[in-house]
Amino acid sequence: MxxxxxxxxxxxxxxxxxxxxxxxxxxxxxxxxxxxxxxxxxxxxxxxxxxxxxxxxxxxxxxxxxxxxxxxxxxxxxxxxxxxxxxxxxxxxxxxxxGDIISENSGGTYRCPSRHTIQISDDLKALLGVYDMTGNVMSLPISGMMLSAREHGKPQVERNPAWWDLPREYHVWSSCTDERVYEYADPFRQNVRDCWAANPILLDGIGIGRREEAYRRSTYFLLRDRRGDIEARIIDGSQWKPLYTHLRSVAGNPYWAELEPLGESHTRIKTPFGMLPTEISRWLDFMTWPEKAPDDETMRIIRNELLETAVDMLESCGIKVRSNRTCQSN
Structure with a gap:
């Protein structure tokens, strides 16, 4: 051989x-x-x-x-x-x-279920579970880890749920002083690693704050304007990134997704995948190949058959998309 x-x-x-x-x-x-x-x-x-x-x-x-x-x-x-x-x-x-492998005992063991599908978009479904590719002419070419097929239906994948728009009464709020919030996300800055400022910035009445904890950890807060005062409530550490992406879009400073054609069948996508909500990022992870390393959150390769769906997902999160057709693969 x-x-x-x-x-x-x-x-x-x-x-x-x-x-x-x-x-x-x-x-x-x-x-x-x-x-x-x-x-x-x-x-x-x-x-x-x-x-x-x-x-x-x-x-x-x-x-x-x-x-x-x-x-x-x-x-x-x-x-x-x-x-x-x-x-x-x-x-x-x-x-x-x-849901390609599932657990029925709280993560103790994982099994591969029988073949099933999930409608990803209006005309695309993911093929999951035990699936024999041999001789199948219905599925699209594999992209990343995802097998898929064209079929019209109502999407089952939630797009960018605006969890921050829930009624105020659903949560317990405190003052920023009581919560010792000391830094605030600035959606007008370019670099997410340097997005924290000393004064609160609220857009559409909401913002993000954080406080430093032991072992270089941080606690994050959703901020809201309450009759001229700013109140805060703790949010999950994974929630602040998609909210920051949303606020950047509101600020007119959106993240961009650069599309680079790689011939007729593939496209490279360059965008901050790590700033997307889990509901979207898990599917984009599944349908793309990371380029630089298994945990690459910036550069991904996708089959063009799935590109329209990926673009729709990105745009639903406030990511602006542009094609860089002058930058061809070497």
């Missing part, structure tokens, strides 16, 4: 295709990344009871790490990209987030 035969066979079976001028290393990494979905599903099915019980997360990690390390012995660049130890938890978490 030639050096590249294994990856070529895997890519052919999965339907992974090269984009224009793609390097062997990039193509191999994308192939292994897509294949990891089916290996994880297989691990969950191999529980000695035909998949009825599933596997513990630690077992999934050990098996996936072993598989990745064996491939890395043949293709060292695979191991360099996935890391040592490999980013196995990151990979199977992506499947958990979209």
């Amino acid at each position: 030639k050096y590249d035969d294994l990856l070529s066979i895997m890519a052919t079976d999965l339907g992974v295709r090269r984009y224009r001028n793609e390097t062997d290393e990039s193509f191999g990494i994308r192939t292994v990344y897509s294949a990891s979905r089916f290996w994880i599903e297989a691990f969950c099915l191999d529980d000695g009871r035909m998949g009825a019980d599933g596997c513990r997360p630690g077992t999934i990690s050990r098996r996936l790490n072993l598989w990745l390390r064996r491939i890395s012995l043949i293709y060292p660049f695979i191991g360099q990209w996935f890391g040592d130890p490999p980013a196995s938890k990151l990979l199977y978490d992506k499947l958990i987030m979209v």
Whole structure:
């Protein structure tokens, strides 16, 4: 068997295709990344009871790490990209987030359910669970870890829920002084790492604050104007980023998504994926290939068949989209 035969066979079976001028290393990494979905599903099915019980997360990690390390012995660049130890938890978490593997005992074990679908957009559904790709002509080419098919229906994926618009009476509010809020998000700044200011900035009557805790941790707050006073309530650490993205859009300083065509079948998307709400980011994670590393939250590759859906998701979160057709892949 030639050096590249294994990856070529895997890519052919999965339907992974090269984009224009793609390097062997990039193509191999994308192939292994897509294949990891089916290996994880297989691990969950191999529980000695035909998949009825599933596997513990630690077992999934050990098996996936072993598989990745064996491939890395043949293709060292695979191991360099996935890391040592490999980013196995990151990979199977992506499947958990979209329901491709499920737990019925609070995360004790995960099993691969029977084939099912979720309507992602008006004309696109994700194919999840045990799915045989052999000879199937209905599904679109795999993109990232996601198999999909064209079918019209009502979307089941919630788009950018404005949790901050819930009635004030639903929560307990305090003063910023009582909560020791000392920094405030400035949506007019360009760099999110330097977005904190000394004075509160409210747009449409809302803003974001934070206070420093032990071990370099922070507590975040939703701020609201209450008859000229600013009140605060604690929010989850994952909530402030999509709210900040929304406030930047309101401020006329939106995040941008740059689309770079990579030939006829693929596109590179450059945008701060980490600033999106979980409801959207988990699907964009699933339908794209991270480019620089498994946890790349800036650069992703997507099949063009899914690009319209991805753009619609980004725009629903306040991300502006533009195509950079003059910047072609080398």
